[in-house]
Amino acid sequence: xxxxxxxxxxxxxxxxxxxxxxxxxxxxxxxxxxxxxxxxxxxxxxxxxxxxxxxxxxxxxxxxxxxxxxxxxxxxxxxxxxxxxxxxxxxxxxxxxxxxxxxxxxxxxxxxxxxxxxxxxxxxxxxxxxxxxxxxxxxxxxxxxxxxxxxxxxxxxxxxx
Numbered sequence: 001x002x003x004x005x006x007x008x009x010x011x012x013x014x015x016x017x018x019x020x021x022x023x024x025x026x027x028x029x030x031x032x033x034x035x036x037x038x039x040x041x042x043x044x045x046x047x048x049x050x051x052x053x054x055x056x057x058x059x060x061x062x063x064x065x066x067x068x069x070x071x072x073x074x075x076x077x078x079x080x081x082x083x084x085x086x087x088x089x090x091x092x093x094x095x096x097x098x099x100x101x102x103x104x105x106x107x108x109x110x111x112x113x114x115x116x117x118x119x120x121x122x123x124x125x126x127x128x129x130x131x132x133x134x135x136x137x138x139x140x141x142x143x144x145x146x147x148x149x150x151x152x153x154x155x156x157x158x159x160x161x
Contacts, residue, residue, distance in 0.1 A: 029062040032093050032139075034152040037098060038133055048110075056152065058135065060093040066141035067092050068101060073135030073150055075105055078122075080113035085134075092138075103133070108126045128155045 035057040044051040054075060060066060068091045075082045085105040093099045113119075122129060132153040139148050 007106060010053055029064070031061075031148060032058050032060040032066060034101075034133075034150065035059050035098060036152065036154055037133075043104070049106055049108045052105045052107070054105055054133065056101045056103065056150075057098050058093050058101045059098050060095060062141075063095055064142050065092050065095045066139050069138045069140055069145075071101070071103060071135060071137040071150065073103055073133055075103075076130075076132040076134075077113075078119055078130050079132075080115050080119075082113060083107040083111065101127050101137075126157060128157055 038055040038057045040055070041053050042050060043053040053138050069088075071087045072084070073086075074084045075135055084101055087103050089102075091099075091101055093101070119129070130153070134152075135148055135150045136147050139146055
């Protein structure tokens with residue numbers, strides 16, 4: 001009986017201690033790194049809004065895969081807020097490779113930033129565009145779960161094709 005109580009208390013203390021830790025710290029592993037933007041495509045257009053799919057390239061240098069269960073994020077183009085979104089589709093970050101993380105983003109036309117016309121002109125001219133994606137993702141790996149921040153800010157040269 002005493003062994004059973006000791007085991008339960010130890011388990012409870014261990015659970016409380018570990019609940020605030022990152023899975024990547026627990027497993028002595030690296031947090032997946034966002035390498036950049038792979039592409040932005042228009043996935044749906046209606047009379048009132050446009051839906052983009054933003055694909056980020058994420059490097060997972062660990063010897064285990066991790067599943068992104070949910071992601072919440074904000075997107076900025078040329079320092080102007082474009083919109084925010086939530087992805088609840090489970091996406092796998094495969095071990096020791098770069099994987100795609102797709103983030104859907106619906107934007108109502110009335111909410112498009114004032115610089116949208118200038119941004120479209122820049123895209124058509126092949127000029128550099130700054131993008132920023134920030135937020136957090138709920139990740140599970142090896143039986144643990146944690147919230148991992150999404151924070152990438154880079155430039156890309158718009159492709160006229």
